[in-house]
Amino acid sequence: MTDTPDTHTPHMQRALAACRRGIERGQSPFGACIVRIENDKPNILADTHNHVRLNTDATAHAEVMAIRDACRSAKSIHLPGATIYTTTEPCPMCFTAIHWARIDRIVYAARIEDAQRFGFNELTISNTTMKREGGARVELIADVMRDEAVALFELWQKRGGVAY
Amino acid sequence: MTDTPDTHTPHMQRALAACRRGIERGQSPFGACIVRIENDKPNILADTHNHVRLNTDATAHAEVMAIRDACRSAKSIHLPGATIYTTTEPCPMCFTAIHWARIDRIVYAARIEDAQRFGFNELTISNTTMKREGGARVELIADVMRDEAVALFELWQKRGGVAY
Numbered sequence: 246m247t248d249t250p251d252t253h254t255p256h257m258q259r260a261l262a263a264c265r266r267g268i269e270r271g272q273s274p275f276g277a278c279i280v281r282i283e284n285d286k287p288n289i290l291a292d293t294h295n296h297v298r299l300n301t302d303a304t305a306h307a308e309v310m311a312i313r314d315a316c317r318s319a320k321s322i323h324l325p326g327a328t329i330y331t332t333t334e335p336c337p338m339c340f341t342a343i344h345w346a347r348i349d350r351i352v353y354a355a356r357i358e359d360a361q362r363f364g365f366n367e368l369t370i371s372n373t374t375m376k377r378e379g380g381a382r383v384e385l386i387a388d389v390m391r392d393e394a395v396a397l398f399e400l401w402q403k404r405g406g407v408a409y
Numbered sequence: 410m411t412d413t414p415d416t417h418t419p420h421m422q423r424a425l426a427a428c429r430r431g432i433e434r435g436q437s438p439f440g441a442c443i444v445r446i447e448n449d450k451p452n453i454l455a456d457t458h459n460h461v462r463l464n465t466d467a468t469a470h471a472e473v474m475a476i477r478d479a480c481r482s483a484k485s486i487h488l489p490g491a492t493i494y495t496t497t498e499p500c501p502m503c504f505t506a507i508h509w510a511r512i513d514r515i516v517y518a519a520r521i522e523d524a525q526r527f528g529f530n531e532l533t534i535s536n537t538t539m540k541r542e543g544g545a546r547v548e549l550i551a552d553v554m555r556d557e558a559v560a561l562f563e564l565w566q567k568r569g570g571v572a573y
Contacts, residue, residue, distance in 0.1 A: 301480050301481055301485065301486060302476075302486070303487070303488075304468070304473050304476055304477060304506045304509070304510075313466050316465050317465055317466070321465065322465060322573060323573070336509075337501050337502070337539065338503075338504075338505035340502075341501040341532055344502075344530075366508075370542050375532070378534050378542070379533055380532065380533050381532055
């Protein structure tokens with residue numbers, strides 16, 4: 246399948262919709278989905294939002310939740326050929342989880358510095374740095390629908406969201 | 410409480426015992442425990458091993474499992490004042506999970522390069538680098554009972570363990 250700008254839009258929209266569902270449940274403004282092309286059709290392996298407060302689990306970021314769901318769905322700890330769409334550039338925890346799961350590609354909307362600007366206690370290491378320093382092979386595609394993701398941070402803030 | 414060499418030994422022994430329980434269950438050779446001094450006594454908030462294969466979950470490293478358990482036990486996403494004892498230097502996923510959970514201190518036995526030598530697909534970023542590049546405040550104590558942890562990698566290998 247050849248990538249066009251429109252290849253990513255429907256999947257990022259799905260991640261943004263998951264993010265919005267999370268905000269409606271009082272969760273932090275992060276959504277992710279994992280997609281793999283199987284028999285020429287996209288198979289959605291996971292589609293979820295941040296559950297940190299809901300589950301009282303510091304590790305329950307959207308990407309980690311999506312990887313757990315996708316591993317269960319695929320009955321495998323490795324997800325070769327998959328792409329993760331995430332509304333914010335993965336933090337180093339999520340980047341490394343993606344590496345362990347052997348996901349091929351990360352497509353993200355907002356950047357770590359956007360999350361920081363809204364008060365999240367991010368480690369200041371970009372995915373580009375993680376990839377270079379760590380020797381990861383994952384492909385990175387940045388800034389897909391970034392404005393839409395930032396708008397969801399604003400919605401979350403307007404509703405009284407508190408960063409951690 | 411003042412640290413002496415013996416401060417860490419009983420807690421690292423607990424992490425090593427968890428690692429050994431994991432090996433006996435066919436899991437990868439990693440154990441962790443989380444301890445917090447409460448009313449002058451150590452409270453064990455979590456004590457577990459790697460569950461990646463058992464749970465079909467690429468994120469179920471010993472440290473992540475321990476943080477999930479400790480958050481649930483403490484009814485909080487933040488664990489200030491806690492120390493995590495882990496049989497191997499946390500990978501960047503686990504290091505960052507520890508940061509998100511606001512754990513104060515990491516005490517580890519084997520190093521990331523030991524895990525690599527036994528075949529694990531580690532990103533080559535040490536905790537020292539993660540701390541410096543990411544601006545983390547966590548305290549790092551290395552090489553506590555490293556030989557004992559490496560001996561458990563050897564036991565795991567002898568029993569036919571397969572790295573991922």
